[in-house]
Amino acid sequence: MKLLRLSLNLLRRDWRAGEWRVLMLALVLAVGSLATVGLFADRVRQGLRQQATSLIGADLRITSTRPLSPEYRTQAEARGLRVVESRTFPSMVSARGGVVLAEILAVGSGYPLRGRIEVEGRAERLGSGELWADERLMARLGLHLGDEVALGARHFVLAARIVRDVDQSVSFASFAPRVMMDARDLAATGLLREGSRVSYRLLVAGDEVQLAAFRSALRLTHNEKLEDVRDARPEIRVALERAEHFLGLAALTAAILAGAAMALAARRYVARHLDGCAVMRCMGAQQGQLLRLFLYQFLLAGLLAVLAGCVLGYVTQALLVQALVTMRDAVLPQPGLSPALKAAASGLALLVGFALLPLLQLRRVSPLRVLRREMGVPSVSVWLGYGSAALVLGGLFVWQAGSLRLGVYVLGGLLAGLALFGGLAWALLQMLRHVSMVAWHGAIGRFVLTSVTRRGLAAVLQIVALSLGGMALLLLTLVRGDLLASWQGKLPPDTPNRFLVGVQPDQRQAVLEFFVRQKLPQPLLLPMVKGRLVAINQRAISADSYVEPRARGLVEREFNLSCADGMPAWNTLVSGRWWNSSGVDGDVGELSVEEGIAKTLGIHLGDDLTYDVAGSRFTAKVTSLRRVQWDSMRVNFFVIATPQILQAYPASYLASFHLPENRVQAGEDLVRDFPNLLLIDTGAVITQVRGIIVQISQAVSVIFLFTLAGGGVVLYAATLAVQDERAHEAAILRTLGANTGWLRRLHLGEFALLGGLAGALAAAGAVLLGWLLASRVLDIPYQPDGLIWLVGPGCGLLLLLVAGGLSTRGLLIRSPARILREV
Amino acid sequence: MAVIVQAAGLGKQVLSGGQPLTILHEVGFTVRSGESLAIVGASGSGKSTLLGLLAGLDLPSSGSVWLDGADLFALDEDGRARKRRELAGFVFQSFQLLPALTALENVMLPLELQGCRDARARASATLKQVGLSARAHHLPKHLSGGEQQRVALARAFVTRPKILFADEPTGNLDADTGAQVIDLLFEFNSAQHTTLILVTHDEALARRCTRQLRLAAGRVV
Known part of the structure; x- marks a missing residue:
């Protein structure tokens, strides 16, 4: 308890001194971006599910050509599920001297269980002795609301016009005019006899777990069919899944960036706390005590940051939904808690993976350091530290992608990428070291090269972190555009928008000739x-x-x-x-x-x-x-x-x-010439899929802001990483007579070199990852834009020049004595 | 007076360029409670290494140290830390104040580590003794060298340690400031009957101690 209080005190004091700024900011961003995507996707998914359930009027539907066993109803009700039965059959409807073949839907009370039937008329609920009919029937028979309509042996009152039904567009069945009636009136019509073509349906809705249990317990006979909303609209499901992948990966990129910033920040935190730990060890603090002291601080700070990240995520997704007109109008359901919890857990995992394990080094600081400051950072396995980070990221990818294979791919790719970046950075630095020994360039050039190469592992880490950040940014700017364009290219303007069903063998030729006459492909x-x-x-x-x-x-x-x-x-x-x-x-x-x-x-x-x-x-x-x-x-x-x-x-x-918008009449002519054919308009589905793509690109832009902010934090952390060392050197060089201009050129040269190298590596990484994502995950073709090779190194160089210039400005205007006292 | 520090056969060897290098050789002595001992010698004579061993900050190649009757090197790392918490205070040449903590918070830290409830009051009182009440809420970087070392003294004495280890306490200070700090050090020494063990180059400081231990090339001379 006392230790917890001391941790709180130390946390407060370190917070005041700005030691936590980068770590917390990075964590808030990571959780914020993951929570935004998670909560947003959850709302869209729920919205689509609701939409899909309204397509069959239930969560599940059992259909049969024979009466359904009452056992199904009993089983469903025993699980607390809501049920309602309906029957459909074709029958002639007569009124005003005319007769039309219609599809009759006789429904029980409570129909539909999901969705809402939009009607126009005086009735809110279908009553006994009443019928509801759609526009097609009313037009063909010239009916008005309140007219009398005969169905079999019974007469009904037309009480309402069906504007939008819940039970269409999944199957090809309901293309005859639709009439709805109360199932209690069915017997009186005398229409149901032996041999009637009736389809019996049991609609079920309710709790998801109970539904799944009910579904798996079902033993259907061969003429019974089970329909699930999951079977409905495969086109939209695929588009949505792909969209979730896209968004999830975009969010993870922000999280990776945040991780890189956290790793840099944690390294600096450790470096700045070595002396303090040694002093505390002198004062008698035990290793376990020190560990707990820092563990509590990290957990407390982590929880605060995670909480702030969740709030940020909630607010952002709410703004996002408000910003997307189609979504705002759709009145999406509120998101569940689980995406926020998932983001929070991911954030804590990032904290453990990237920051906590490096902290273990503090536990092992030798108290002798108080006498010998030259003692370095205690050697806790670097592999343990960075291995844990890779493992956490891999785990997050598996979790986010919902696929072990994808997660393993990405983890492998990330490890290989890190090793590649690290190896290349190391090799480049070695090469530069040799170059620096050649005397052809001036003293400043040699000093720039030696001061970058001399930092060894620290410089490699900076380059790797910056490359990672740059790669994510390039991926989301240049590659994102390419990927989205490829995806949109999958639905070109001439994408088919009509299905033609039921062409008989002897009609083939005539149908094809119809298309020739109409000058359609x-x-x-x-x-x-x-x-x-x-x-x-x-x-x-x-x-x-x-x-x-x-x-x-x-x-x-x-x-x-x-x-x-x-x-x-x-x-x-x-x-x-x-x-x-x-x-x-x-x-x-x-x-x-x-x-x-x-x-x-x-x-x-x-x-x-x-x-x-x-x-x-x-x-x-x-x-x-x-x-x-x-x-x-x-x-x-x-x-x-x-x-x-x-x-x-x-x-x-x-x-x-594909039937062009201005040739709709041709479709109607086709159905008129061949009355047995079904022509189904799938244009609405295409519009919906296109809508998803547009919405996702807008959503990705918002997530991109997180990534941008993540990149900024990496940049900040990277410039801070060796700030103390650089300040110390600057003070010594100033003491030895270096003027401000010379120091400025030295610092800017160093940053330009780091930025250029990191930018080049980032471009290579982005192209490689973009190709992998396109071919392995999103299943779309991808052709990289050559501009990336210019933008990568160029932007890296410029950004670091600006950021580095700003961060070292203070070193140039302060007196050497003051700097030496502070570091 | 009882023996509070005893060193016997203390040796330290390290590898330097693959060759063994002897820093300390068979050093042995005792210090009685309340005494002040100055360890003097040229640079590289092994003074700081000896101080590190006496405080249990480092491990010897041979020999033993007893602090208040406890064999320091029979204990594990945490056991030695516990002994330091019970017995010792430290003052360093480079002050070693925690940069993110104010003067007062630096003085409170050892008390907080011991779990004291009245850490703030005791730290304030000690800070007043070193004349820095007005600077209690300043960060180390805003204090002069002399002020930083006075904060370090307050931090070392606030727990009323039986032994105070000091490594070149005036090494980073000018003569006048150094003298003020030394005065303070001996005031605490007599007020709290603390045993002082300090490493110094400063002959004036060494002369104010009751005993001197002179080292040359790792041996007592």
């Missing part, structure tokens, strides 16, 4: 056959063969199979080989499987897969695995077969194409 019509995977390598499989819910769901439902001679251009071959259209051998066909689904279902290259298509079976060998760009907005298939296999089966065709 010809779409690529891909065949689609529905089949269920029944065996892998002749071993029968069912939902029970898998534990993972996604795998169970995949096995339970029918796959959309396609066939093609060549691989779609927007797919990438991951392993195996694509078939040669002429060289498919014998009876056994070949299959190409999407890598994600292959992993989920445990399918490997060379496996034989057996599919059941409309009661007849075929078996084919997996000869390639593909990576599919789910956010390409094109038609994608999990499984593609050689054309010979699917020839025998009934197929329909589908395509994606």
